[in-house]
Amino acid sequence: MGEIAKLGYIGVExxxxxxxxxxxxxxxxxxxxxxxxxxxxxxxxxxxxxRLSIHPGEDHKLAYVGWEVLSHRDLEAAMERLSRAGAKPEVADKAVAQARGVDQLVTFTDPFGQPYELFCYQESGYRDWNPPRPHAGFVTGDMGLGHVVFAVPDARAAVDFHIEAMGFLTSDIVTLREPLGEMWFLRANPRHHSVAFLEVPNSLGLQHVYVESKSLDDVGYSYYDVLGGDECPDLFMNLGRHVGDQVISYYVHSPAGFFIEYGWGGLEIDDLERRSPHNINLRKGKRPELWGHKFRFQPNETVRPYQP
Structure with missing residues (x-):
């Protein structure tokens, strides 16, 4: 893998x-x-x-995606890789790094102009984890903040850039129904994927962010007791289980326009096992769901659909 260790944070307006x-x-x-x-x-x-920063703004808009490296040496190596790929990374002003709460920060864009950042040494001195209700916590650590999924007009262009310029590895490829194209899942650590690309004609933007609870009960409580289960008008997809990463989750419209996938039980990939002839992790063209995850296409009037 490359120097990028994990998804660190996401900012939107x-x-x-x-x-x-x-x-x-x-x-x-x-x-x-x-x-x-x-x-x-x-x-x-x-x-x-x-891990998520919601900035004031006139429209729903992606502000930045922060990818974490573990040292200044990895940051320099990642910049060299990006430069060779023509991405033109730039060291950010110290004031910008301070605003993000990191020691060192580099900015660049993906092939479609979406704002990316590399950083190292994020601040962690605010408060210990003390949730507002009983909660087992979230799966982060060496695997970072869940994953991020983008709708893009050309999935292959996005994938090539993330593999060649950023050092990601492919975990899964799923062929979707027309007019959608392929969906690619890429990883930077054992988490099944830290980023994925959904090919949608004439579309570009943040589709969803995944957060993973350490307990299935937290997901169930949120889904049934807080949101009201399948009758919740803000759902994008109901409770279900993916084939690829094996996550049990649901998708809900967030107040900032994009979707949150809230789940449990994500697959971790051992790259030594991946070299085995009995590897079963990479599935191209298979159905994406084991069960559930039915679409809800009629959000209520208070939900603001994502505007790319």
């Missing part, structure tokens, strides 16, 4: 940023971390000061 102060604790059982300098609401799910 939204006119509904203040809603996250209650939505994230109520629905997901998350803490609220220290506000950003611009009043951004920051969502805390582990020892890091934040």
């Amino acid at each position: 939204s006119p509904a940023y203040e809603e996250w102060r209650t939505w994230a604790p109520d629905v997901l059982g998350c803490m609220i971390g220290p506000d950003g300098e611009d009043g951004a609401v920051r969502v805390k799910i582990d020892e890091a000061d934040y």
Whole structure:
């Protein structure tokens, strides 16, 4: 694998940023971390000061995706790889790094112009994990913040860049029904995927962010007791289990327009096993769901659909 160790944080802009102060604790059982300098609401799910940052803005918009490297040497090596691929990484001003709560920060864009960052040494001195309700905590650590999924017009272009310029490995490829194309899942550590790309004609943007509880009970409580189960009008997909990463999860519209996948039980991939002729992890063209995950296409009027 490359120098990138894990997905570190995600920032978005939204006119509904203040809603996250209650939505994230109520629905997901998350803490609220220290506000950003611009009043951004920051969502805390582990020892890091934040993992999601919701900035004030006129529209729902991706602001940045932060990929973590483990040292300044890895940061330099990752910059060299990006430069060779023509990505033109730039060292950010110290003030920007401080605003993100990291020691060193590099910025660049993906092939479609989406804002990416590399960082090392994120701050973690705000508060210990103390959720607003009984909660087993989230699976992060060496695997970072869950995963992020983008809708892109050309999945192969996105995949080639993330493999060649960023050092990711392929975990799964799923062929979807028309008009959708292929969906590719890439990993930077044992987590089944840290990033995935859904090919959608004439579309570009953040589709969903996955957070993983250490307990299935946390997912069930959120789904049934907080949201009301299958009758919740804000659902995008109901409770189900994926074939690829084996996660049991549901998808819900967030106040910032993109979807949150809240799940449990994600597959971890041992790369020594992947070299075995009996490898069964890479599935191309198979159905994506073991059960459930039925789409809900009629969100209520208070939900703001994602606008790429």
